[in-house]
Amino acid sequence: MVEKTPILDTLTYIFLITGIIIVGFPVIYAIIAATLPIEDVSRVPMPLIPGDQFWVNIKRAWVEGNLGTNLLNSFIMASGITIGKISVSLLGAFSIVYFDYRFRTLVFVSVFCTLMLPVEVRILPTYEMAANLMGPFQKLWTVLNLDGVVTWIAGHDIVVTLEWSILDSYTGLILPLVASATCTFLFRQFFLTIPEELCEAAKMDGASAMTFFKKILLPLSKTNIAALVVIEFVYGWNQYLWPLLITTNPKMMTAVIGLQHLIPAADDLPYWNVALAGSLLVMLPPILVVLFMQRWFVKGLVDPDK
Amino acid sequence: MWGKRCFVNNETMIKRSLFSSRTLPYLLILPQIVVTLAFFYWPAAQGLMQSVMRSDPFGQHSTFIWFSNFTALFTDPLYLKSIGITLFFSMSVATVSISLGLFIATMANRALKAKAVVRTMLIWPYAVAPAISGILWLFLLHPSYGVIALGIKRWFGVDWNPVLRGSDAMFMIIMASAWKQISYNFVFFIAGLQAIPKSLIEAAAIDGASPFRRFWTITVPLLSPTLFFVTVMNIIYSFFETFGVVHMMTQGGPGGATNILVYKVYQDGFIGLNMGGSAAQSIVLMTLIVAVTLFQFKYVEKKVQYAG
Numbered sequence: 001m002v003e004k005t006p007i008l009d010t011l012t013y014i015f016l017i018t019g020i021i022i023v024g025f026p027v028i029y030a031i032i033a034a035t036l037p038i039e040d041v042s043r044v045p046m047p048l049i050p051g052d053q054f055w056v057n058i059k060r061a062w063v064e065g066n067l068g069t070n071l072l073n074s075f076i077m078a079s080g081i082t083i084g085k086i087s088v089s090l091l092g093a094f095s096i097v098y099f100d101y102r103f104r105t106l107v108f109v110s111v112f113c114t115l116m117l118p119v120e121v122r123i124l125p126t127y128e129m130a131a132n133l134m135g136p137f138q139k140l141w142t143v144l145n146l147d148g149v150v151t152w153i154a155g156h157d158i159v160v161t162l163e164w165s166i167l168d169s170y171t172g173l174i175l176p177l178v179a180s181a182t183c184t185f186l187f188r189q190f191f192l193t194i195p196e197e198l199c200e201a202a203k204m205d206g207a208s209a210m211t212f213f214k215k216i217l218l219p220l221s222k223t224n225i226a227a228l229v230v231i232e233f234v235y236g237w238n239q240y241l242w243p244l245l246i247t248t249n250p251k252m253m254t255a256v257i258g259l260q261h262l263i264p265a266a267d268d269l270p271y272w273n274v275a276l277a278g279s280l281l282v283m284l285p286p287i288l289v290v291l292f293m294q295r296w297f298v299k300g301l302v303d304p305d306k
Numbered sequence: 307m308w309g310k311r312c313f314v315n316n317e318t319m320i321k322r323s324l325f326s327s328r329t330l331p332y333l334l335i336l337p338q339i340v341v342t343l344a345f346f347y348w349p350a351a352q353g354l355m356q357s358v359m360r361s362d363p364f365g366q367h368s369t370f371i372w373f374s375n376f377t378a379l380f381t382d383p384l385y386l387k388s389i390g391i392t393l394f395f396s397m398s399v400a401t402v403s404i405s406l407g408l409f410i411a412t413m414a415n416r417a418l419k420a421k422a423v424v425r426t427m428l429i430w431p432y433a434v435a436p437a438i439s440g441i442l443w444l445f446l447l448h449p450s451y452g453v454i455a456l457g458i459k460r461w462f463g464v465d466w467n468p469v470l471r472g473s474d475a476m477f478m479i480i481m482a483s484a485w486k487q488i489s490y491n492f493v494f495f496i497a498g499l500q501a502i503p504k505s506l507i508e509a510a511a512i513d514g515a516s517p518f519r520r521f522w523t524i525t526v527p528l529l530s531p532t533l534f535f536v537t538v539m540n541i542i543y544s545f546f547e548t549f550g551v552v553h554m555m556t557q558g559g560p561g562g563a564t565n566i567l568v569y570k571v572y573q574d575g576f577i578g579l580n581m582g583g584s585a586a587q588s589i590v591l592m593t594l595i596v597a598v599t600l601f602q603f604k605y606v607e608k609k610v611q612y613a614g
Contacts, residue, residue, distance in 0.1 A: 005517060008416075008517060009416070012413050012416045012417055013417060015409070015410075015413045016410065016413040016414060016417055016420075016424060019406070019409070019410040019413065019428075020410075020424070020427050020428060022406075023410075023427075023428055023431060023485070023488055023489070024427070026439075026442040026443060026446060026485060027431075027434075027442065029442075029445075029446065029453065030442050030445065033445065041451070042451055044450070044451060044453075044456055045453050045456055046451070046453060087337075088337045088338050088341065089338065091334045091335070091337065091338070092334065092335050092337070092338035094334055095330075095331045095332075095334035095335040096335065097321055098321055098324060098325050099324060099325055099326070099327065099330070099331035099334075100324050100326075101331045101332070104331070107335055107339065110339075110342065110347075111338060111339075111342055113596075114342055114346045115599060117346065117350075117592060117595060117596070118542075118546045118547070118595070120546040120547075120549060120568050120571075120591075121546065121568075121571075121588055121591040121592045121595060122346075122349045122350060122353055122588055122592065123571060123572065123575065123576075123588070124353065124356070124571075124575045124576075124581065124584050124585060124588060125348075125349030125350065125352035125353040125356070125585070125588070126345055126349040127576075128349070128352065129344060129345060129348060129349050129352075133344070135348075136344075136348055175341065175345070176341075176345040178341055179341035179342050179344070179345040179346055181342075184338060191321075192321075196321060196322055196323045199321060199323040199324075199325075200323045203323065203325070208325075209325040209327060209330055210330075212325070234432070234433050237435070238433075238434075238435035238436065238437075238550075240435065240436065240437050240549055240550035240553065241549045241550070241553075241568075241572065244553070245576065256435045256437050256438060256550070257437075259437070259438065259441060259554075260437075260553075260554065263441060263444065263554070266469075270450075270451055272445050272448075272451060275441060275445075276441070276442070276445060279438050279441045279442065282435075282438060283433070283434050283435065283438050286433035286434075286435075287430045287433040287434070289433065290429060290430055290432060290433040291426065291429070291430060294425070294426060294429060297429075298425075298429070298493055298497070301493055301494075302493060302494055302497040
């Protein structure tokens with residue numbers, strides 16, 4: 001603060017505390033609700049003194065929301081997306097920045113075009129792709145009328161169907177979401193700021209491209225990788241539309257989607273305490289990741305090229 | 307989310323000191339190319355094809371019908387209504403979450419001693435899934451059990467019922483979507499505020515400018531690039547990522563009052579099995595987002611001044 005303004009300073013802190021309470025209110029209220037028995041939670045207004053039913057509600061949410069399986073699925077999906085995205089884009093950015101080859105610009109531009117296209121805008125065709133990864137080859141097969149060729153060679157009717165579905169599988173949950181240009185661009189920006197001398201020195205010492213990547217580039221990218229781990233883990237954990245579409249098997253359901261079954265319907269008993277206990281449990285892992293890795297996360301979110 | 311400064315280094319698109327190899331660069335970029343082709347370009351091409359075709363729900367037969375799907379789309383009162391709803395929704399979400407985020411960030415920036423603590427206490431809603439935010443607010447605004455709903459009924463004398471009244475349902479999804487986004491905006495604003503040189507503020511203070519005047523004449527103009535970037539990101543967020551909020555809270559109802567565009571694509575395509583119509587809607591959304599992205603790059607890169 002530049003000058004002494006005691007009134008304004010007091011106001012600042014009052015507003016700040018009010019702001020924090022407003023932002024925290026939905027969760028604080030949910031925590032209280034999750035500790036109450038159903039008689040209390042359905043009273044209007046609900047008592048604001050926490051009850052002692054927290055573990056009972058959590059247990060019930062765990063069983064009814066099938067949280068054991070769902071949380072594991074969410075964890076596998078979020079980790080898979082995080083690891084997949086970061087490895088694919090580290091290698092891609094290395095290729096774009098440190099090599100000069102004929103199709104470099106084409107590759108760069110075609111990847112750039114996908115920068116901000118979220119899965120939400122292309123759900124149907126992507127779903128069809130996931131339902132049959134061999135779709136493009138099947139189309140090609142049909143166009144070239146290869147069935148006819150095979151039939152002619154074999155001497156009797158043969159219909160070839162190419163099919164490889166990744167619906168209801170971890171591959172299906174992870175792979176389509178790994179396709180993202182954002183991380184590649186982040187690493188590209190970062191690699192461009194690394195001094196030329198490092199690469200020259202490494203080459204002079206006889207290091208190969210991959211040695212340079214492993215021994216110099218990776219250690220230098222540690223902070224950026226840490227930031228992206230947080231951002232992508234939260235992104236993967238919180239996915240909604242894609243897992244909703246491609247999983248029909250309850251064993252493959254993710255935790256966020258599973259919560260839907262805990263919300264009391266209009267004519268049910270209002271088990272909001274259970275629904276909120278489940279919600280708290282599901283939102284906890286990404287919150288912990290953000291809080292524990294806050295420093296890197298903020299740096300990565302706000303300062304992508306440093 | 308990022309990409310803010312992608313083209314800053316246009317002149318140094320590549321290193322001067324390079325490695326040379328015939329096959330290695332292709333091998334390194336291969337995974338990226340494969341996933342991009344399989345899950346971006348092929349689906350986009352398929353979507354484009356479907357949008358000019360009419361096919362039966364089983365995908366057996368399709369006929370080429372030019373732009374009929376698009377004409378049908380833009381003459382469909384339900385779709386036009388959905389556009390209006392989406393615009394209103396995203397403007398409201400952006401306004402609420404940006405103004406609160408900016409206000410809290412300004413306050414936090416003044417509180418020199420507690421900055422780290424304050425940031426920790428405000429940053430975590432970023433990690434809450436939009437769908438879970440939907441559950442929390444569904445409870446707070448529940449017509450029979452919600453405490454905020456009770457307040458609204460008592461103090462404003464409104465017969466609050468988001469299950470039956472569209473405007474109430476709209477208010478509900480705006481609150482749930484904006485709440486989660488406050489912390490995202492806060493993080494960007496506090497970084498932007500910290501980048502403003504202290505000397506400027508001090509100089510203005512010496513010249514006798516009051517804290518409020520300094521805010522409007524120095525802070526806000528210097529914050530404009532951040533403000534612009536955050537606005538674009540908020541609009542993209544409210545267009546697409548709020549699917550979970552709508553699905554958890556209202557399923558587009560009552561009577562289509564919260565049927566935002568991204569929810570309508572899902573409903574028409576997966577519930578209604580109208581492939582052509584849904585594909586046409588996807589194409590419209592894709593065009594929209596590409597336009598916003600290009601606009602942002604052009605504008606943010608060239609017209610807005612960076613401070614510090």
